[in-house]
Amino acid sequence: MIRKRLEFFFTKDFITQMKVFLKQISHYREIISFSLLLSIIANALGLIPALISGQIVDGYLSGRELANSPQIEKEILLWAGALFLAYVLSEVLNIIQNQVQLRFRTSFNHSLQDKLYKHVLHLPINFFNKTKSGELLSRFTNDINQITGLSNQLILTPINALLRLSVILAYCFYLSPWIALLILLIIGTLTILCMFLTKKTRPLQNEIYDKQAVIHGFLSEVFQGIRTVRSHAKEAEEISQHSQRHLDLNDTRLKSNLQIQGIYTLWSFMQAIAAALMLAGGSIMIIRGHMSLGELVVVQFFTAQLMNPIFNILSSISSTQGGLACLERYHKILSEELDNPPDSNRKKLDKCIEKIKIVNLNFSYLPDKPVLENISFTMQKGKTYALVGTSGSGKSTLADLICGFQKASIGNILINGIELQELNKENYIQHLAIVHQANFVFDGTIRDNILYGNTELTSSDLIELCQKAQLHDFIDSLELGLDSYIGENGIKLSGGQKQRLCLARAFAAKADLIILDEATSHLDSINERLIQKAVFENKNDLITLIIAHNLSTIKDVDQVIVLEKGEIKEIGTHEGLMKLRGLYFNMLKS
Numbered sequence: 001m002i003r004k005r006l007e008f009f010f011t012k013d014f015i016t017q018m019k020v021f022l023k024q025i026s027h028y029r030e031i032i033s034f035s036l037l038l039s040i041i042a043n044a045l046g047l048i049p050a051l052i053s054g055q056i057v058d059g060y061l062s063g064r065e066l067a068n069s070p071q072i073e074k075e076i077l078l079w080a081g082a083l084f085l086a087y088v089l090s091e092v093l094n095i096i097q098n099q100v101q102l103r104f105r106t107s108f109n110h111s112l113q114d115k116l117y118k119h120v121l122h123l124p125i126n127f128f129n130k131t132k133s134g135e136l137l138s139r140f141t142n143d144i145n146q147i148t149g150l151s152n153q154l155i156l157t158p159i160n161a162l163l164r165l166s167v168i169l170a171y172c173f174y175l176s177p178w179i180a181l182l183i184l185l186i187i188g189t190l191t192i193l194c195m196f197l198t199k200k201t202r203p204l205q206n207e208i209y210d211k212q213a214v215i216h217g218f219l220s221e222v223f224q225g226i227r228t229v230r231s232h233a234k235e236a237e238e239i240s241q242h243s244q245r246h247l248d249l250n251d252t253r254l255k256s257n258l259q260i261q262g263i264y265t266l267w268s269f270m271q272a273i274a275a276a277l278m279l280a281g282g283s284i285m286i287i288r289g290h291m292s293l294g295e296l297v298v299v300q301f302f303t304a305q306l307m308n309p310i311f312n313i314l315s316s317i318s319s320t321q322g323g324l325a326c327l328e329r330y331h332k333i334l335s336e337e338l339d340n341p342p343d344s345n346r347k348k349l350d351k352c353i354e355k356i357k358i359v360n361l362n363f364s365y366l367p368d369k370p371v372l373e374n375i376s377f378t379m380q381k382g383k384t385y386a387l388v389g390t391s392g393s394g395k396s397t398l399a400d401l402i403c404g405f406q407k408a409s410i411g412n413i414l415i416n417g418i419e420l421q422e423l424n425k426e427n428y429i430q431h432l433a434i435v436h437q438a439n440f441v442f443d444g445t446i447r448d449n450i451l452y453g454n455t456e457l458t459s460s461d462l463i464e465l466c467q468k469a470q471l472h473d474f475i476d477s478l479e480l481g482l483d484s485y486i487g488e489n490g491i492k493l494s495g496g497q498k499q500r501l502c503l504a505r506a507f508a509a510k511a512d513l514i515i516l517d518e519a520t521s522h523l524d525s526i527n528e529r530l531i532q533k534a535v536f537e538n539k540n541d542l543i544t545l546i547i548a549h550n551l552s553t554i555k556d557v558d559q560v561i562v563l564e565k566g567e568i569k570e571i572g573t574h575e576g577l578m579k580l581r582g583l584y585f586n587m588l589k590s
């Protein structure tokens with residue numbers, strides 16, 4: 001019966017999420033218990049002033065002629081001192097409890113952040129294709145903060161409030177069962193009414209969080225693409241859309257606030273009724289000789305104190321709903337399947353990559369829309385390969401599959417004879433170096449960015465790498481050389497300088513498979529040739545795969561693979577394909 005009633009107020013979903021949360025914080029039970037104990041003692045001390053006031057009224061101010069004796073004044077002063085002490089002690093304990101609580105919350109927040117970050121960084125690239133980065137940021141900031149607050153809303157506030165409620169009710173019951181009954185009646189009505197109303201606030205709370213996340217998503221997109229926004233003079237449109245989204249969010253906030261305000265108003269109204277009833281009931285009981293004046297003082301004081309705990313429980317339920325919605329979203333991300341579990345027992349490569357065999361590979365991003373079909377070819381250590389084809393033919397997708405960033409729908413990629421899916425991805429990636437056309441550089445120095453590819457490099461290694469990537473002249477021209485800051489995503493660098501920096505970082509990785517996906521597209525022909533020379537210098541030690549639109553840059557590779565609409569149309573050496581006078585020949589001629 002109780003369970004049914006609970007499910008009436010809290011949905012099953014709510015209860016499941018609550019259980020998940022309680023399990024999550026079970027590691028912190030010691031610190032939570034300590035914080036709870038402090039809070040209970042502080043609250044108990046908070047009730048003492050009421051009892052002392054009642055004692056002073058009954059003991060010295062009523063029921064007999066007021067005696068003006070130094071002894072009585074001394075006793076009153078002692079009681080007042082005790083009252084002051086109870087206040088002070090209660091406050092001190094509250095301060096300590098706040099500190100303990102903060103410690104728990106920061107450590108809990110930290111562990112939530114770490115867990116989510118660890119998971120997200122190992123999610124398939126597809127996850128990032130479908131999730132806006134701003135929304136993801138919202139999960140790390142707003143959602144995690146809300147989840148952290150749940151400990152207060154679900155544990156400390158209700159337990160404290162229930163305890164206070166029990167003490168007050170017990171005292172009132174001791175004075176008069178009728179007063180206790182009256183209080184219970186008021187509380188019961190109030191609780192049922194507020195529970196109905198708070199239940200209604202949850203959908204709007206969720207809507208607010210969702211809309212905030214969408215706004216973050218758009219903001220981060222616009223900041224990242226500020227050049228595109230500027231170059232299309234879309235500032236006014238973006239501002240108006242942003243403002244529209246905010247108006248929409250404000251609308252939801254206002255609706256939600258209206259609901260909450262309704263609850264508050266109802267609450268104040270009931271509180272006024274309770275105070276009036278107590279005053280009337282208590283006064284009648286004094287007149288009839290069933291209660292003393294001091295006891296009425298205590299009851300009035302307690303009634304006022306009683307309302308807050310109940311209100312805290314109810315507002316906890318409302319904010320808990322928001323927090324649990326955040327927890328739901330948090331766990332939704334954690335339930336996304338990892339393609340690269342960090343602690344898996346998958347096989348590690350015991351030597352460098354010597355052979356990559358691709359067998360009958362098929363892949364599609366969307367059902368029934370194949371991007372790659374029946375791809376089969378082999379790459380060997382010491383050889384260079386080029387993937388060519390028209391735009392959208394699937395070259396970058398194939399490179400992503402070889403790197404393990406995407407999973408083939410059908411077919412295999414065998415690395416030294418081992419199925420790629422059976423390999424420990426972290427270990428496998430350490431054997432690769434990839435440079436994309438639009439590679440990312442971090443906000444830091446040139447040195448930081450190159451060391452990201454290999455932290456063990458010495459200064460002379462760095463100089464050598466920069467020479468290989470044709471970056472040395474540029475670095476020499478900078479006042480701070482390798483220690484120059486390049487700004488967010490290399491804003492202070494030209495497209496070509498950024499590409500050369502990415503090449504230096506890739507060379508630093510000392511990989512056995514290097515994939516250059518349009519990696520020299522921003523370079524002038526002299527630099528492009530020099531870099532190619534550098535790439536081919538160590539070609540005997542690795543597998544080199546070049547994806548290029550400029551076919552004049554790949555004439556010297558050992559094998560050219562020509563893709564067209566996701567299928568291999570031609571494969572062979574430059575000379576062989578030229579003789580064939582097929583697709584490759586036509587591409588080169590055109």
Ligand SMILES: Nc1ncnc2c1ncn2[C@@H]1O[C@H](COP(=O)(O)OP(=O)(O)OP(=O)(O)O)[C@@H](O)[C@H]1O
Nearest residue numbers: 129365366371389390391392393394395396397398
């Ligand atoms: N994340 C994605 N979701 C859905 N479709 C995608 C995704 N990425 C690429 N595609 C589609 O897959 C096809 C192959 O894209 P891919 O980037 O591999 O081609 P590409 O040959 O490298 O092109 P380009 O030479 O222009 O870089 C294209 O039709 C593209 O629209």
